[in-house]
Amino acid sequence: MRRLILVLAVMAVAASAAAAPRVASIGLCGDQIVGALLDQSRIAGLSHQADDPALSVVAARARNLPLLPASAEAVLMAGADVVVANRFGDTKTVNLLQKLGVPVLRVDSAESFDQARDILLRTGDRLESAAAARLLAQQVENRLTVLRRSAPKVPPLVAYYRPDGGSAGTGTSVNAALEAAGMESLATRLGMRGWGRLDLETLVMNPPQAFAISFFGIGPYSARRSFARHPVARHMLATLPVIEVPAQLWSCGGWPLIEAAEFLSRHHHRGGEP
Amino acid sequence: MRPAFLSALLGAILSLLVLASLHLGAAALDSADILAALVGQGDPRMVTIVQEIRLPRALLGILVGCALGLSGAALQGLLRNPLADPGIIGTSASAGFGAVVALYFGWALVFPWALPLSAMTCAAGGTLLLLAVAGRDSGTLTLILSGIAISSLAVALTSLAMNLSPNPFALSEIVLWLLGSLKDRSLDDVVLSAPFVLGGGVLMMAAGRGLDVLTLGEEAAASLGVSLRRLRLQVVIGGALAVGAVVAAAGSVGFVGLVVPHLLRPWVRHRPSALLLPSALGGAILVLAADLAVRLIPARSELMLGVLTSLVGAPFFLALILKMRWSRS
Structure with a gap:
């Protein structure tokens, strides 16, 4: 019986993993969320700047992932189910992807910690990795508290x-x-x-x-x-x-x-x- | 060479370039895949890529090239000056300003027609200003100088918009957009610009006979019953419609209208009317070839189409001026 439950549980996990959407990011704002929250298997690709350590916090991870030019064709070929793009820029690419039925999340550059948390939680939710997003948001919150305590x-x-x-x-x-x-x-x-x-x-x-x-x-x-x-x-x-x-x-x-x-x-x- | 034969030859080259354009992209597809995808067969992803990404790109390239080549040929005929070009008389810069206004205020997001309408309105506004300043009975030099002034004004207003832009991302979007590109355009862009390019094209093609007579001089043309005022309006409005529409869809793609008529002129024995159709086809060839080149040149982010045409066109422009000076001295 126990073994049956185990098998069922593994099957359920596998099924949910299979159903989870594969995500491509075509901008730095998306890269830092997708690169932090998702497993390798769920990342269809990151933006072409993602492996530049001077600009991207997920540069080390990006070296083992496909880097995509911001073009609709590249995103489609990478097999992305959802695309994360910066709030501004690549307008034509985003319009075309949406027209072709690929949902695109536009991510703002946050101007405060509250906004950063909201964006992280909302995006995590939409990418079906709400738990990972909540964990990261909590870690940020804890680190903020520590910082405030040591403030001059x-x-x-x-x-x-x-x-x-x-x-x-x-x-x-x-x-x-x-x-x-x-x-x-x-x-x-x-x-x-x-x-x-x-x-x-x-x-x-x-x-x-x-x-x-x-x-x-x-x-x-x-x-x-x-x-x-x-x-x-x-x-x-x-x-x-x-x-x-x-x-x-x-x-x-x-x-x-x-x-x-x-x-x-x-x-x-x-x-x-x- | 007979103009009909020249046009047929250019048409054949254009067809080959369209095929090449359908073959080139991030996804490796062979001819069989592309043929199947064109009729809606095979892997749905390939069908999407061919029908919704590569085909609109090629079609828009044809529209952009036709509009720019034809406007260049018609304007060069009207001004009897091989240096005329939609860029020189301020049409492109005015259209660019109109589009930047639509992008800057976010109208383009709310209402897709705002971008072409704003670009065409400003192109027409710039052109009407040009006609008001240099319209009736003015010489060619006045027209070209007025065009340069209007072009500078439009560039200054565009720069003002960028200067006041509250958002660095919007700024980079405007700059990149002004560099011109055909990447990721959809059939919507083609449908949006095609009627205006066709309308403008018909106006300019219909001006052919008047342009032929004009080669005899303005007075001779007037005495032969050609209304100069009507001819000017026809070419200038036709150009504003066509160029405004393509600038709205693809940004500024410079020098096509200058280079193409100049290269083709010797083949049609310098007859302006015979130059119109070949220039439209030649413009499409040049734009499609440049668009293939930007996809082939390896770069981290794709080169912008307008950058490439300007890199080729500007030295050509200088060489043309030098050649004219030498032939005079």
Whole structure:
């Protein structure tokens, strides 16, 4: 009897595995969810950027998976039942796939931890791996609690910069990660909302205690390095503590934001590297 | 060469390119698979790929090429200048601006006709502005200079939209879209643009006799009973309809209208009317060949069609200017 139950259970698991949809991702936002939640057998492919360790948190996994160009034909041939795409871009490909009856989930880049959790849970639900999504969301929640406990009493003032001079104010993923790490974003203190530019003059007038920079090391990806090249910025970057956050942790806002926040916190405790 | 023979030859080359286009893609399909898929037989995935992905792509390539080649030939006849092209008189840039507006405000998502309608409205608006400035009794130079001014204005407005774009993703989408591509277009795109390309094409084809007479000079043409005003309107509106519709479907694909009529002109003994149909076919050949090339050139993400045609077309344009200067000196 026991053996019969075991056989039935195995058959049930096998049947549910067979019924679970195979998923393809054609953007970085999808890659980090699909790559984190699903078994190898259920991934029809990840995006062509997924194996780039400078942009993708699932680069190591992606090396053993098919990488798909964002084209309807490639997705169909990979045998995907569901496609996960970024919220913006590849409009024609997404329209065509939907027209051909392949459901496409458009995934936003989250701008807060709450939004990242909602996106993770909702996408996990739609991809029939709700349990894995709930587990990951809970882990992120626990790690956030730990971070908040170790936050400095007076939040250090940190200026976030990309090489083109772009910064991040309230309502952005970068601001959320800085806050979680117990820091205050200079752009936020100056009243910036959303993504924008923090010009050099403002920076000189309001010197931060440290810099958090990202995307500086990725040569070919940053054609506009006007900020990074300016002597004033170079001088400030050389004299103040600088935390260089790996770009893949927030290239698309999502669950890896917790890793960005932990990275910031860890390196702030070490004092950053001028 | 007789124009009919030239057209037949171009038609044959075009058919071969359509076949090649149906054969090329991420999935390896042989001729038997493709034939079966075309009539709806065989693996349903292959049927989908051939009927819904590759065939619309080839058909749209033909439409885009025909519209651009024909507009180029008609405009070169009207302006009696081999450097004329929908890009030069501002039609393409105006259409591009119209499409960017539709993308930027999200109209294109709500209502699929918004994109072509907005592109054609702006193409027609740019062209009407051109006619208002340089319409009646103005010389060719005025027309071309006005076209350049309108083109610059449209590019400036497009850049303004990108400058104000609140969202970096929307920005990259606009930029990529402006580079021109035929990837993943569906039959809807073909159906959406075909009526306008056909309408514009008929207007321009009907202008053939007037363009022939115009080679004798504007005064001679007027004395032979050709209404210059009507001829201009016919070609310019025909061009706006055709180019606006294809820009809306495929983005900006440059230089086709410049290169193709120029290459074919010696074969039709420099008669503008005889150049129209071959230029439409030649344009389709050039666009399909370029679209095959972007699929064959190995790259992580597919090259954009407009990038390739411009890479080939711009040096050609320079060579053409040099050749004209040398022949004058």
